[in-house]
Amino acid sequence: MKVGVVGLGYVGLPLAVALVERGCEVVGVDSDQRKLAALGVGESYIEDIASERLRAVGSKLYPSRRYADLAACEAVILAVPTPLTRNREPDLGPLVAAGTALANVLQQGQLVVLESTTYPGTTSEWLAPLLEESGLAAGRDFNLAFSPERIDPGRTDYTLANTPKVVGGLTDACLQRAVALYRIVCDEVVAVSSTEAAELTKLLENVFRSVNIALVNELAMLCDRMKIDIWEVVEAAATKPYGFMSFKPGPGMGGHCLPVDPFYLAWRAREFDTPTEFIELAGEVNQAMPYFCAEKIAHALNDHEKALRGSRIAVLGVSYKPGVGDLRESPAIKIMRILAERGSELVYHDEHVPELGDFGLFCQSLEAVLDRADVAVILTAHPGLDLQAVVDGAPLVVDFRGVTRGIEAKHLVRL
Numbered sequence: 001m002k003v004g005v006v007g008l009g010y011v012g013l014p015l016a017v018a019l020v021e022r023g024c025e026v027v028g029v030d031s032d033q034r035k036l037a038a039l040g041v042g043e044s045y046i047e048d049i050a051s052e053r054l055r056a057v058g059s060k061l062y063p064s065r066r067y068a069d070l071a072a073c074e075a076v077i078l079a080v081p082t083p084l085t086r087n088r089e090p091d092l093g094p095l096v097a098a099g100t101a102l103a104n105v106l107q108q109g110q111l112v113v114l115e116s117t118t119y120p121g122t123t124s125e126w127l128a129p130l131l132e133e134s135g136l137a138a139g140r141d142f143n144l145a146f147s148p149e150r151i152d153p154g155r156t157d158y159t160l161a162n163t164p165k166v167v168g169g170l171t172d173a174c175l176q177r178a179v180a181l182y183r184i185v186c187d188e189v190v191a192v193s194s195t196e197a198a199e200l201t202k203l204l205e206n207v208f209r210s211v212n213i214a215l216v217n218e219l220a221m222l223c224d225r226m227k228i229d230i231w232e233v234v235e236a237a238a239t240k241p242y243g244f245m246s247f248k249p250g251p252g253m254g255g256h257c258l259p260v261d262p263f264y265l266a267w268r269a270r271e272f273d274t275p276t277e278f279i280e281l282a283g284e285v286n287q288a289m290p291y292f293c294a295e296k297i298a299h300a301l302n303d304h305e306k307a308l309r310g311s312r313i314a315v316l317g318v319s320y321k322p323g324v325g326d327l328r329e330s331p332a333i334k335i336m337r338i339l340a341e342r343g344s345e346l347v348y349h350d351e352h353v354p355e356l357g358d359f360g361l362f363c364q365s366l367e368a369v370l371d372r373a374d375v376a377v378i379l380t381a382h383p384g385l386d387l388q389a390v391v392d393g394a395p396l397v398v399d400f401r402g403v404t405r406g407i408e409a410k411h412l413v414r415l
């Protein structure tokens with residue numbers, strides 16, 4: 001089978017590689033010339049896909065900039081970004097560009113599947129008419145479906161193959177074709193009755209996480225006042241064998257999904273006169289966390305008779321989660337911006353992020369950042385971070401990830 005994948009990022013590239021590994025030929029279309037050039041020489045830019053694995057798929061993955069190359073594919077999967085505008089409203093710009101370009105080359109009998117996270121109604125009310133500009137009718141001349149991606153970058157226990165894949169089709173025939181496509185790479189495919197149900201399934205999953213993280217973050221702020229160890233409380237609650245699911249507090253929510261996707265639903269809900277208050281409240285609490293963390297660092301320095309202004313702060317981990325270099329919506333970057341505005345001198349250590357152009361900073365060794373630091377701040381604890389070396393090497397440590405819980409030291413402060 002020949003499959004097209006549009007958007008070779010965190011979602012599209014692993015999918016394209018998996019399809020080739022299961023015997024498909026894949027045309028991968030991306031608008032980013034640098035990514036295409038890297039793929040052309042077998043260099044991966046996604047942590048989950050080792051370059052060796054990419055090289056092993058060889059010419060069965062054909063990277064291209066040209067949508068015309070998709071004309072020969074039986075199915076085309078769209079995995080382009082769905083960000084928010086500056087005013088936190090859905091930005092369908094990349095999807096408009098991809099849909100318009102695809103409509104120009106769409107063929108009778110093709111299956112198109114949207115994987116980008118979006119609000120319910122996007123596929124049927126918005127993508128279908130866009131693709132019908134081709135003169136072909138959705139559900140009759142070509143099939144259309146939505147299937148949300150559940151990939152969790154950096155994760156190895158749950159992969160594309162063993163994570164059930166939800167699929168909804170515009171018609172029954174659309175659904176059946178999409179189910180057959182995903183059976184190639186997924187052990188279990190879950191069919192739902194409509195594209196809207198599939199779209200909302202993804203949003204429910206992300207809203208669920210966002211709300212629960214907000215709840216535990218709110219408790220972390222309360223615990224700070226009440227001098228109770230939030231980590232101990234979460235760990236103790238997690239011993240309940242039923243009816244409780246553990247979420248960890250932290251410096252805020254990052255990544256492309258959690259801080260963004262719930263607002264797609266909140267925006268759509270306004271059209272139906274239904275306020276989504278849990279979503280808005282969770283967003284408020286999670287967005288407040290970086291400011292709370294900056295204040296916590298200021299208090300810790302104050303207790304050491306120092307001010308934020310003029311202090312040298314060693315930031316440990318700047319990506320949004322352990323094990324990956326993804327900086328999108330990273331709370332660490334927000335905290336660094338607040339600290340820089342308040343006159344702190346910043347240095348950072350994160351082996352997954354070689355440089356931070358906006359700050360004019362380069363990653364330095366752990367030893368180098370701890371040298372002369374007034375405080376070391378653990379914002380993202382990548383695997384392999386030598387915590388004892390951090391505690392031994394800094395005059396003050398603030399840990400926002402609860403990773404130093406096994407270490408006792410007077411100069412150690414935790415969220």
Ligand SMILES: NC(=O)c1ccc[n+]([C@@H]2O[C@H](COP(=O)([O-])OP(=O)(O)OC[C@H]3O[C@@H](n4cnc5c(N)ncnc54)[C@H](O)[C@@H]3O)[C@@H](O)[C@H]2O)c1
Pocket residue numbers: 006007008009010011012029030031032035079080081082094095097098115116117118148149150151152153256257
């Ligand atoms: N990253 C995740 O963990 C994750 C998980 C589940 C769902 N999603 C969703 O999947 C979608 C893609 O996310 P991602 O993380 O892979 O994004 P990404 O930015 O890593 O990749 C998107 C790719 O699309 C390309 N692109 C943009 N516009 C294009 C166009 N018009 N034509 C061709 N290529 C174009 C970009 O160059 C980029 O390589 C989003 O809707 C996201 O919400 C992401």
